[in-house]
Amino acid sequence: MFIVELARGLWVILRSMFEKPVTYQYPEVKRPVHARFKGRHNLHRYENGLEKCIGCALCAAACPSDAIFVESAENTDEVRYSPGERYASTYEINMLRCIFCGYCEDACPTEAIVLGDNYELSFYDRRSAIYTKEMLIMPVPEAGKPTPQKVEPGKFTRSIPVMENPKD
Numbered sequence: 001m002f003i004v005e006l007a008r009g010l011w012v013i014l015r016s017m018f019e020k021p022v023t024y025q026y027p028e029v030k031r032p033v034h035a036r037f038k039g040r041h042n043l044h045r046y047e048n049g050l051e052k053c054i055g056c057a058l059c060a061a062a063c064p065s066d067a068i069f070v071e072s073a074e075n076t077d078e079v080r081y082s083p084g085e086r087y088a089s090t091y092e093i094n095m096l097r098c099i100f101c102g103y104c105e106d107a108c109p110t111e112a113i114v115l116g117d118n119y120e121l122s123f124y125d126r127r128s129a130i131y132t133k134e135m136l137i138m139p140v141p142e143a144g145k146p147t148p149q150k151v152e153p154g155k156f157t158r159s160i161p162v163m164e165n166p167k168d
């Protein structure tokens with residue numbers, strides 16, 4: 001019995017000697033994450049560059065660790081950040097409090113806040129663990145313009161556009 005176990009163990013070692021190594025040369029090569037991985041949040045924009053966040057603070061209400069702070073302000077057609085009546089003038093997430101549960105993402109009516117694939121979160125002090133709107137917001141898409149935008153009066157009347165249900 002002992003000999004059989006020994007032979008089996010030796011076979012496993014021998015086999016693994018010829019397998020392709022699975023080590024990733026981090027940080028040059030990053031390990032791919034799964035489709036539903038919950039990493040650092042991103043605040044998304046529409047194709048035209050307007051911000052998806054309408055400053056409703058539902059994400060902050062849903063957060064079990066009280067990690068999100070949202071302050072909103074009114075949009076006008078002269079100075080418009082989002083399609084809604086309001087936009088987030090301040091948006092902060094304290095990453096030291098976040099438990100990456102994704103409740104904020106689930107609560108968001110416009111799919112503005114999405115947990116992304118960035119897992120490189122390290123801080124030297126408590127202040128730098130607070131991610132501001134400027135740090136979280138995605139870059140302006142090629143077809144879009146930065147915010148605030150001056151838009152045609154009366155063009156944006158819906159806070160929440162017609163959207164498909166999430167597929168996964």
Ligand code: SF4
Binds near residue numbers: 098
């Ligand atoms: S992932 Fe969870 S804990 Fe983190 S900010 Fe969102 S709701 Fe709060």
Ligand code: SF4
Binds near residue numbers: 110
């Ligand atoms: S991220 Fe979503 S839920 Fe949070 S304030 Fe903006 S629109 Fe509302």
